[in-house]
Amino acid sequence: MAQTTFPSEMKSFQLDGASYPGLTRMAEALRARHRFAADIVDRCAALFGARWADEFEELLNALFPTQEAVDAAVKGYAGFAMHSMRLQAAFERDLEYRSKTYEEAAAEVYFNEQHMMEEYLPGLLLSHFLWPHHYRQIRFFDELFVEAMRVAGASSFIEVGIGTGLYSGLLLRRLPHVRGTGFDISPSSKRFTETQIAALGVADRYEARLQDVTQVPTDPPAEWLVCVEVLEHLEDPVAFLRGLRATMAPGGKAFITAALNAAHADHIYLYRTAEDVLAHLTEAGFTLEQSFVGAAYKPSRPGVPVPLAAAFIVY
Template sequence: MKTLYDANDPTSPALAEPKGNSLIGIDEDGIQPMTREYTQAAQALIEDQARFARGSIERASAEFGPVWDAAFEQLLAHVYPDPAAMGDAVKGYAAFAVDSMRRQRRFEKEREYPAKTFAEAAQEVYLNDEYMQTQYLPGLLLSHYLWSHHYLQLQYFHRFFLPSMAKQAHPRFAEVGIGTGVYSRIALQTVPAAEGFGYDLSPVSVRFTRAHLEAFGLLGRYNTNLRDVIEHPPEDQLGHVICVEVLEHLEDPVALMRALKNMTNSDGKLFITAALNAANADHIYLYRNAEEVLVQAADAGLHVEHYYFANAYPAPNRGVPVPGAMAMVCTPER
């Protein structure tokens, strides 16, 4: 096992763009890298409604270049082409980010997440339709592009996980905890022959994902299901299984890892991520470092081929916990 990228280590090699298609893929409906109509509209809304995030689009563009420009423009043009919808999305992102910052400040002082069961988190977040639709999901979706550690994780997914899916004659994948649907969408775009299956406990997440994929013309290759895969595991095993930032939402993350392993073919691969030191409303299991996730993966019978880690920003002072993203590519140990 090796760390392929650690954004906090200056000696770590950068995540270079893979050869061939760009990260998200530019489709054939005319959205080109130099077209920034929707990006400019979002930028103006952020300047007006989310002043704390001023400059975030420019910084991401400067850090990631034309590939990011094209990907972000494509997202906005498909999912938020209506000015009112984009305005609501930016407003939701602002509320999501401010709430995250407020909770993070409390976490910096207490160094623990507030005591909360999964059932309590579900009532507060996943089963709260208004919160999910207006704040959580729009905020999370935009964060995949506006937060560098989230976008680096997308790069890692594209470069180190999807190529093995593309090599299969009839690629089929499952995503558990689909959230906004962004990872499933990227898989379907990058691997045109792929068929996907999405599982979630939130009806709002399922609706949001279906609308997201329909906007990109990909829903015909994707099936969604409201299902707890631990209590009701799917019957079929698949070649690739994806689970992005779900572990920290559970009281027993290892049980989910075992369920994910059981969903995967013996020669398949898994892409699993975790949020570290990130005090969001629905985070109840505290991972303080990547090593804790790796230990649990081994306990679940997974072999970690390699992993990625990055913090959201430099620590303001020595010892202050900073939100981080950790992702790993695994295979089942049979």
């Protein structure tokens, strides 16, 4: 499956501090304390342009409005990224993720309140804008799935594995008449999402519920379903996908993604290619409508696995 690029990506945009105070605060915090990511904000701004800057600035102002809050989020991002880089170096050598059960990952990550609130959730949230494959995936979601919801006059959605709540928040902001229900196993994800949704001013149209979606079917049935980067966290993604397929209302559509070749503390199931994910979706009864594949960076030498984001619109 070919990697996707967007013709609208710009190459010459530069941030100015007066228009983008949140991004400027973040860039300064990274430059001052986290040299490995010293120029990442400027590089993304040059690559993705004003639309990226406007969207990111709005989120930063809502969620991290003070220098202190930005500094804490940036510290979380640095820890999250360094942790990933260390595990990725071991993965490049071993070509396997470190063996771990779902229960071990859940205890280490999802139920570890301090780790979730200080590192994992702020880190993941910022990575959605600072890692090119993550941001391109958002654009694919926005331009194809959210747009299809808008055209169809969608009234509701569910998101499974809300994590940071970023995708739910984006949907609620883009579609002012839509209501959402989000599910996650982690109390920290529920809290972080609720804080974000409230800060964005859309809490009256959203409910976050604590629920292990591998055990209990989600309710209500989903006309529009979103599930971003959950499959690789599970021991048996096909069983989970079959459960998701069963919760779909007739005629419903789903946006389902997976991280491939991306070592992380809670990544258990190793997907090596987008075709592997598509085979699981098909086995679970989904039919492909459109797909996206994006790479985190160019491989340092031929044959070295690179983290990929693969997203699928299915019905």
